[in-house]
Amino acid sequence: MNAFGRRFVIDTNALSQLGRKRRASEFFLENAVIPEEVLHESAGFPDIATLHDNVHPTTPRVLHWLSRIMETVPSGDTRLVDLYANRGNADPLVVACALEGQEHDNQMLLSPEWVVVTADEAVRKKAREFGLKVLSNSEFAVLIDNTDARS
Numbered sequence: 001m002n003a004f005g006r007r008f009v010i011d012t013n014a015l016s017q018l019g020r021k022r023r024a025s026e027f028f029l030e031n032a033v034i035p036e037e038v039l040h041e042s043a044g045f046p047d048i049a050t051l052h053d054n055v056h057p058t059t060p061r062v063l064h065w066l067s068r069i070m071e072t073v074p075s076g077d078t079r080l081v082d083l084y085a086n087r088g089n090a091d092p093l094v095v096a097c098a099l100e101g102q103e104h105d106n107q108m109l110l111s112p113e114w115v116v117v118t119a120d121e122a123v124r125k126k127a128r129e130f131g132l133k134v135l136s137n138s139e140f141a142v143l144i145d146n147t148d149a150r151s
Contacts, residue, residue: 006115009097011117018137018140025144025148027147034054036057063096065095080126091126098132
């Protein structure tokens, strides 16, 4: 971690496993970034209105990164995305949002570190392939719990 914090890009599986209490924590609300498609997949959450404050919109620059990511996925490889099975629709967008956020913040002299939070191995692998740091859902939950315990 650098002195200017971290921004955590949250995958759908992480969002659901964190639970409502952790999603309502000050640490989560101040540091989590939720891609727009992840919010769409989480539409049934009871706290969805609060989560909208942390949305990372799908901008043209996010789509640029999405295109770059998808160029690295071999034809026929359905580990990251399988649209026919309705699986992983938000997964490459999680990585694209982290890359776009990092690109945007790196224009500043001192910028936060962008981290992907997911339990999905294909997303973890793709994020690392693009040089991003990755945390598991449980690692992020511990980080929230430890930060809240110090508050």
